Amino acid sequence: MGRPALWLLLQFLLIPGAAAGIRPALRALGNLHLSSSSTSRPAVANNYLVRYIQQKVDHFGFHNAKTFKQRYLIADKHWRKDGGSILFYTGNEGDITWICNNTGFMWDVAEEMKAMLVFAEHRYYGESLPFGEDSLKDSKHLNYLTSEQALADYAMLIRHLKRTIPGAKNQPVIAIGGSYGGMLAAWFRMKYPHIVVGALASSAPIWHFKDLVPCGEFMKIVTRDFTKNGPNCSQSIHMSWGAINRLSKTSSGLQWLTKAFHLCSPLTSEDIPYLKDWLSETWVNLAMMDYPYASDFLQPLPAWPIKVVCQYLKHPHVSDSLLLQNIFQALNVYYNYSGQAKCLNFSQAATSNLGTLGWSYQVCTEMVMPFCTNGIEDMFEPYLWNLKKFSDDCYSQWGVRPRPSWITTMYGGKNISSHTNIVFSNGDLDPWSGGGVTKDITDTLVAITIPQGAHHLDLRAVEIAH
Amino acid sequence: MGRPALWLLLQFLLIPGAAAGIRPALRALGNLHLSSSSTSRPAVANNYLVRYIQQKVDHFGFHNAKTFKQRYLIADKHWRKDGGSILFYTGNEGDITWICNNTGFMWDVAEEMKAMLVFAEHRYYGESLPFGEDSLKDSKHLNYLTSEQALADYAMLIRHLKRTIPGAKNQPVIAIGGSYGGMLAAWFRMKYPHIVVGALASSAPIWHFKDLVPCGEFMKIVTRDFTKNGPNCSQSIHMSWGAINRLSKTSSGLQWLTKAFHLCSPLTSEDIPYLKDWLSETWVNLAMMDYPYASDFLQPLPAWPIKVVCQYLKHPHVSDSLLLQNIFQALNVYYNYSGQAKCLNFSQAATSNLGTLGWSYQVCTEMVMPFCTNGIEDMFEPYLWNLKKFSDDCYSQWGVRPRPSWITTMYGGKNISSHTNIVFSNGDLDPWSGGGVTKDITDTLVAITIPQGAHHLDLRAVEIAH
Numbered sequence: 011m012g013r014p015a016l017w018l019l020l021q022f023l024l025i026p027g028a029a030a031g032i033r034p035a036l037r038a039l040g041n042l043h044l045s046s047s048s049t050s051r052p053a054v055a056n057n058y059l060v061r062y063i064q065q066k067v068d069h070f071g072f073h074n075a076k077t078f079k080q081r082y083l084i085a086d087k088h089w090r091k092d093g094g095s096i097l098f099y100t101g102n103e104g105d106i107t108w109i110c111n112n113t114g115f116m117w118d119v120a121e122e123m124k125a126m127l128v129f130a131e132h133r134y135y136g137e138s139l140p141f142g143e144d145s146l147k148d149s150k151h152l153n154y155l156t157s158e159q160a161l162a163d164y165a166m167l168i169r170h171l172k173r174t175i176p177g178a179k180n181q182p183v184i185a186i187g188g189s190y191g192g193m194l195a196a197w198f199r200m201k202y203p204h205i206v207v208g209a210l211a212s213s214a215p216i217w218h219f220k221d222l223v224p225c226g227e228f229m230k231i232v233t234r235d236f237t238k239n240g241p242n243c244s245q246s247i248h249m250s251w252g253a254i255n256r257l258s259k260t261s262s263g264l265q266w267l268t269k270a271f272h273l274c275s276p277l278t279s280e281d282i283p284y285l286k287d288w289l290s291e292t293w294v295n296l297a298m299m300d301y302p303y304a305s306d307f308l309q310p311l312p313a314w315p316i317k318v319v320c321q322y323l324k325h326p327h328v329s330d331s332l333l334l335q336n337i338f339q340a341l342n343v344y345y346n347y348s349g350q351a352k353c354l355n356f357s358q359a360a361t362s363n364l365g366t367l368g369w370s371y372q373v374c375t376e377m378v379m380p381f382c383t384n385g386i387e388d389m390f391e392p393y394l395w396n397l398k399k400f401s402d403d404c405y406s407q408w409g410v411r412p413r414p415s416w417i418t419t420m421y422g423g424k425n426i427s428s429h430t431n432i433v434f435s436n437g438d439l440d441p442w443s444g445g446g447v448t449k450d451i452t453d454t455l456v457a458i459t460i461p462q463g464a465h466h467l468d469l470r471a472v473e474i475a476h
Numbered sequence: 477m478g479r480p481a482l483w484l485l486l487q488f489l490l491i492p493g494a495a496a497g498i499r500p501a502l503r504a505l506g507n508l509h510l511s512s513s514s515t516s517r518p519a520v521a522n523n524y525l526v527r528y529i530q531q532k533v534d535h536f537g538f539h540n541a542k543t544f545k546q547r548y549l550i551a552d553k554h555w556r557k558d559g560g561s562i563l564f565y566t567g568n569e570g571d572i573t574w575i576c577n578n579t580g581f582m583w584d585v586a587e588e589m590k591a592m593l594v595f596a597e598h599r600y601y602g603e604s605l606p607f608g609e610d611s612l613k614d615s616k617h618l619n620y621l622t623s624e625q626a627l628a629d630y631a632m633l634i635r636h637l638k639r640t641i642p643g644a645k646n647q648p649v650i651a652i653g654g655s656y657g658g659m660l661a662a663w664f665r666m667k668y669p670h671i672v673v674g675a676l677a678s679s680a681p682i683w684h685f686k687d688l689v690p691c692g693e694f695m696k697i698v699t700r701d702f703t704k705n706g707p708n709c710s711q712s713i714h715m716s717w718g719a720i721n722r723l724s725k726t727s728s729g730l731q732w733l734t735k736a737f738h739l740c741s742p743l744t745s746e747d748i749p750y751l752k753d754w755l756s757e758t759w760v761n762l763a764m765m766d767y768p769y770a771s772d773f774l775q776p777l778p779a780w781p782i783k784v785v786c787q788y789l790k791h792p793h794v795s796d797s798l799l800l801q802n803i804f805q806a807l808n809v810y811y812n813y814s815g816q817a818k819c820l821n822f823s824q825a826a827t828s829n830l831g832t833l834g835w836s837y838q839v840c841t842e843m844v845m846p847f848c849t850n851g852i853e854d855m856f857e858p859y860l861w862n863l864k865k866f867s868d869d870c871y872s873q874w875g876v877r878p879r880p881s882w883i884t885t886m887y888g889g890k891n892i893s894s895h896t897n898i899v900f901s902n903g904d905l906d907p908w909s910g911g912g913v914t915k916d917i918t919d920t921l922v923a924i925t926i927p928q929g930a931h932h933l934d935l936r937a938v939e940i941a942h
Contacts, residue, residue, distance in 0.1 A: 070536040072841045072876040073619035153539035165885050201667060203895070204888030375538045410538040419631050422670030428896060429669070 058085040058110065058127070063170055065133070067140045067154050069162035078140040080163055081131040083110050084171075085117075089126035091177030098183050098206065099129040100164055100198055102191030103369040106131035106138075109191070112307055114471020116186060126178070130167055132160050132194075135365040146367050149409045155368060156376055158420070160194060165202050185209040188466030189442065190369075190377070192434075197421050200429045208431030211447075213466040216434075218379045218445025220414040222423055225382035225395045227444030232297040233388040235316055235439050236323075243320035247293060248389040250337050251286065253330035258282045266331065271338050274353035281356075288356035289337075290390060292344050297441050298465035305470075308364075310347045319343045374404035378414040379445070430454040437463020524551040524576065524593070529636055531599070533606045533620050535628035544606040546629055547597040549576050550637075551583075555592035557643030564649050564672065565595040566630055566664055568657030569838070572597035572604075574829035575657070578773055580937020582652060592644070596633055598626050598660075601831040612833050615875045621834060622842055624886070626660060631668050651675040654932030655908065656835075656843070658900075663887050666895045674897030677913075679932040682900075684845045684911025686880045688889055691848035691861045693910030698763040699854040701782055701905050702789075709786035713759060714855040716803050717752065719796035724748045732797070737804050740819035747822075754822035755803075756856060758810050763907050764931035771936075774830075776813045785809050840870035844880040845911070896920040903929020 062079040083106060089096075097116050101109060110129045120127055131138040134155045139145040146152060164185075172179045185206040187195035192214025199209035217223050236244035257263035264277045267285075277285065295308055296316050303313045312318050322339035325332075345354050373379065378400075383390040401411050422429075434447035435458040442465060450456050460467055528545040549572060555562075563582050567575060576595045586593055597604040600621045605611040612618060630651075638645045651672040653661035658680025665675035683689050702710035723729035730743045733751075743751065761774055762782050769779045778784050788805035791798075811820050839845065844866075849856040867877050888895075900913035901924040908931060916922050926933055 069882075070622055070624050071619040072622075072879075073615045075877065149539045153537040156536060156538075158536050162886075169881070169885055202888075204891035205885075411541065413538075415635070416535075419635055419671075420628075422668075425670035430894060 057087060058083040058129070060107075063167055065163050065166060069159055069166075076140070078133070079138070080133060080167065081106060081137045082167060083107065083127075083129040085120070085127040088120040088124060090124035094124035094126065094177075094181055096168075096171070096178065096181050096183040097123065097125045097127050098164070098168060098185050099127075100160075100185050100187040100191050100194040101130045101132040101135070102187060102189055102194065103132060103135055103372070104364045105136035107136070113186075113188070113469050115469045118471060126175075126181075128167075128171065130164055132191075133163055134368045146371070149371075152368075152371050152408070152410075155371060157194060157197065157372075157417075161198050161201060164194075164198060165205050168205050182207040186212075186469070187214070188212040188469045189214065192466065196432050196434065199432050200421060200426065203430070208433070210433045210435065212435045212469045213437065213440050213442050213446065214434060215379070215442040215445030216421065216447065217424065218442070219417050219423070220378065220380060222418065223445050225380040226384060226387060228381055228441045229294075229383045229388040229390055231439075231441040231444050232294050233390075235297040235300060235441075236293065236320065236389065239317050239320035240324065242326050243316075243323045244389040245326040246323035246333060246336065248385070249326045250289070250333055251391045253333050254282065254286065256330055257334070267334065270331070270334050271341065271356075272353050274355045285356050286391070289341070292341060293389075294441060296344055297439065300439050300464040301467060301470070302462065309344055311344065312347060315343060315347075371408055371410075374408050374412050375410055376413065376417055378412040378417070380414075427451050427455065432456075433458060435460060435466075435468050437465065437467050439463055440465045440467075523553060524549040524595070526573075529633055531629050531632060535625055535632075542606070544599070544604070546599060546604045546633065547572060547602060548633060549573065549593075549595040551586070551593040554586040554590060556590035558590075560590035560592065560643075560647055562634075562637070562644065562647050562649040563589065563591045563593050564630070564634060564651050565593075566626075566651050566653040566657050566660040567596045567598040567601070568653060568655055568660065569598060569601055569835040570830045571602035573602070579652075579654070579935050581935045584937060592641075592647075594633075594637065596630055598657075599629055600834045612837070615837075618834075618837050618874070618876075621837060623660060623663065623838075623883075627664050627667060630660075630664060631671050634671050648673040652678070652935070653680070654678040654935045655680065658932065662898050662900065665898050666887060666892065669896070674899070676899045676901065678901045678935045679903065679906050679908050679912065680900060681845070681908045681911030682887065682913065683890065684908070685883050685889070686844065686846065688884070689911050691846040692850060692853060694847055694907045695760075695849045695854040695856055697905075697907040697910050698760050699856075701763040701766060701907075702759065702786065702855065705783050705786035706790065708792050709782075709789045710855040711792040712789035712799060712802065714851070715792045715799055716755070717857045719799050720748065720752065722796055723800070733800065736797070736800055737807065737822075738819050740821045751822050752857070755807070758807060759855075760907060762810055763905065766905050766930040767933060767936070768928065775810055777810065778813060781809060781813075837874055837876075840874050840878050841876055842879065842883055844878040844883070846880075893917050893921065898922075899924060901926060901932075901934050903931065903933050905929055906931045906933075 061082050061084055063082065064077045065080045067076040067078055068074045097120070099106075099109065099113060099116065106129050113129070116125075116127050116129075119125065133140060134145055134152070140154055141147075141151045144151050168183055172181075183206045185195040185198045186209070187193070189212075192211035193216050195209040196211035196214055196216055199206050218228070233244050236247060254267070257267050258277070258279055264279065267273075268275075268277045271285075296311075296319060299305060299307055299309075299311055300314060300316045301307075301311070305311050319340040322336045322343075325336070328336075341354065345351055369377075378397075380395040380397075381393070382395040383393045385392040397412075397414060405411055417423075430452070431454050433456055436443035436446040436448050437460045439462060440446075443459075447455070447457050448459055458468075527548050527550055529548065530543045531546045533542040533544055534540045563586070565572075565575065565579060565582065572595050579595070582591075582593050582595075585591065599606060600611055600618070606620055607613075607617045610617050634649055638647075649672045651661040651664045652675070653659070655678075658677035659682050661675040662677035662680055662682055665672050684694070699710050702713060720733070723733050724743070724745055730745065733739075734741075734743045737751075762777075762785060765771060765773055765775075765777055766780060766782045767773075767777070771777050771779075785806040788802045788809075791802070794802075807820065811817055835843075844863075846861040846863075847859070848861040849859045851858040863878075863880060871877055883889075896918070897920050899922055902909035902912040902914050903926045905928060906912075909925075913921070913923050914925055924934075
């Protein structure tokens with residue numbers, strides 16, 4: 011469903027200078043509806059080879075001559091020297107095997123495109139650690155964790171593959187990525203158009219930076235996703251913050267909350283901000299993962315998980331305790347769909363496959379994405395974006411200060427019309443779409459909106475009903 | 477002379493998306509002949525302001541939060557907020573005031589283009605020293621001397637100017653540069669098209685890198701420039717090496733050479749390779765500076781200096797001593813045109829305005845430009861390009877090793893057709909044209925050849941006959 015149309019689009023990227031031809035294909039894609047099969051396809055078979063390439067730790071300086079092993083995965087079952095192509099996943103903040111197994115799209119189109127598949131791991135994630143165990147230790151070791159260094163790794167890797175694999179030299183390479191990986195795919199085409207003929211940037215919030223989009227967009231979309239499943243649903247979440255605040259004022263209230271939420275350790279009043287952050291993150295993750303089929307990306311989830319969650323959140327105007335018991339039922343969909351969890355731990359990460367520590371450094375340096383809420387257009391407690399405080403927090407955590415304008419200086423912000431051959435795809439349910447490119451910029455910088463689509467739905471495998 | 481045509485070309489860069497219109501203007505320029513006035517125009521009046529901007533020492537990492545003062549010059553006499561533009565010189569390896577005074581072109585067109593002129597100094601040159609006096613001390617301090625850091629400085633500076641100068645915000649910026657500065661101008665447009673609408677890259681040998689052009693091109697063009705003024709001229713230089721070799725075998729020969737060349741200190745046999753390098757460099761510099769008027773760029777020179785030099789080199793088949801006396805007369809044109817020099821010093825730099833130390837580091841890191849000679853197609857002793865030896869020399873001088881493929885990975889080598897709005901101009905006398913873009917690549921990546929033109933002649937001021 012829809013795969014042939016997107017595949018057609020990629021084919022257009024392969025025609026030199028003919029990218030203006032993209033548009034007719036787009037029209038077909040615009041009408042596309044995704045499969046709502048609620049069954050999950052088994053994980054992609056691991057029919058790839060694991061390889062390593064020696065990379066400079068610092069591409070942009072010569073004093074440090076150290077190198078490290080970057081991991082990449084390669085699959086050439088369907089690749090043809092004659093008329094083939096190379097699909098190159100620009101790895102993001104996680105273990106590349108996990109990303110590979112969640113990027114069924116590339117496997118789905120490999121045969122039709124006679125494509126070699128390459129999945130490159132982002133430095134400082136998975137096994138690609140420039141300083142081994144010390145890599146995330148401090149700002150000195152983290153100094154080479156930037157998008158520019160990652161893109162240079164990818165450029166070096168592609169040149170290496172073309173030099174060493176007979177038949178690859180003159181083949182077109184298309185960059186593909188989702189989320190931060192989608193930003194990297196788009197930026198890769200912008201900065202290295204001599205290396206990739208085009209890019210598919212899926213759910214890539216390249217505009218989620220200073221002054222480019224309102225900081226409240228993201229949480230407004232999250233809220234909309236819940237409201238869609240009945241206005242009482244987002245209203246219940248909206249009401250829950252006050253209920254928590256009231257209960258957390260007394261020790262008996264804290265005890266009750268600990269029990270009601272089945273928490274693994276007793277709550278103290280100092281925990282409350284963290285508890286609320288954890289709840290917010292849960293609602294955000296549900297919005298990102300609101301896929302039409304059961305999935306297991308950040309957590310095992312049913313099909314259309316928000317719909318399932320909202321079944322418990324139909325009555326906002328009940329007592330605090332009843333409301334929060336309902337909230338627990340909703341949480342349980344996210345944290346205990348498998349029924350295995352004995353208790354919930356609000357300090358747990360959603361998945362260990364994502365490199366949260368490395369990403370928190372990136373957010374504190376280049377990837378400064380402002381978020382805010384007002385509690386009116388969204389279902390959250392009001393929160394103002396405060397760069398000063400953010401910067402101070404970064405400084406105390408990492409000893410570095412963010413450069414909020416840098417990404418726009420480097421990659422152009424909204425002024426990117428001179429580039430070509432980038433497909434930006436966004437699901438209309440995905441909160442990240444607020445910072446993404448959702449309207450065509452030129453004939454060859456095209457936007458695709460996937461109706462009922464959550465976070466990089468298009469990169470996932472086509473679902474097969476069993 | 478010709479300035480209106482080049483000016484017209486720049487105007488086309490200002491029309492968004494209309495760069496295809498460049499071509500008719502080009503045709504006019506192709507027929508252009510430059511003034512052969514042999515008078516020198518007085519130096520550009522210093523009607524600019526000197527300004528400084530605080531720049532990050534490292535744009536590509538966050539551990540080092542140090543900043544330094546980058547110098548830039550700004551002139552807004554002819555600038556208009558309404559319909560004006562910004563011409564931005566991407567400084568190369570030298571003192572920016574000296575470059576400014578040798579870039580009369582920008583001053584010549586300022587009024588017609590209602591242009592603000594900005595000349596940005598390249599980090600590690602002139603006053604723009606990231607670590608003050610220690611900047612060139614060792615590879616640790618030199619670590620931030622790269623083209624990428626320099627381009628990031630320029631991007632930051634332009635964003636700063638647009639933010640702080642009322643009326644500048646929405647004005648188009650054109651990058652202009654000559655030689656290495658021309659490479660930077662072209663690369664700036666390639667990497668930051670959101671910041672500059674186009675570039676004039678004058679005498680920019682962006683292809684003088686590994687495997688892109690034959691390593692012997694440069695010296696072949698130098699030789700051709702001398703042959704043009706009579707075949708005996710290059711033949712005399714060709715014969716001179718053997719004469720020097722024979723004479724330097726004996727101490728009386730060395731004494732004689734010291735006297736014949738009016739050297740400031742007595743020659744030893746160890747000096748001979750340096751003496752020959754110095755002679756070669758002199759012939760190269762004459763080829764670069766073979767301007768149609770008296771000039772004072774690297775040295776005070778007469779109009780068409782090679783023609784003057786060749787008047788002394790009409791008889792290649794004479795005795796060694798007579799031949800070398802003639803060579804001295806030729807040298808004297810270059811080193812003592814003013815008649816002030818009491819002796820010649822073959823360890824002297826051509827000009828103190830060029831940052832030769834910083835450039836020698838750049839050549840040992842990113843700017844790895846292969847040169848070679850064979851003594852058959854050129855007038856030099858045979859010299860093979862030996863990367864291993866070059867790398868070892870760099871390592872012993874700076875403790876770094878060159879990356880000969882990096883520039884091509886970063887900036888695309890010959891595969892740059894997806895970029896737009898760059899004018900590459902080359903003089904057909906300029907030895908650097910061998911590594912330059914001398915044929916149109918697309919309708920908006922255009923090449924201009926200046927007949928009888930030496931090194932970035934087009935950026936010099938229009939000559940006015942007195």
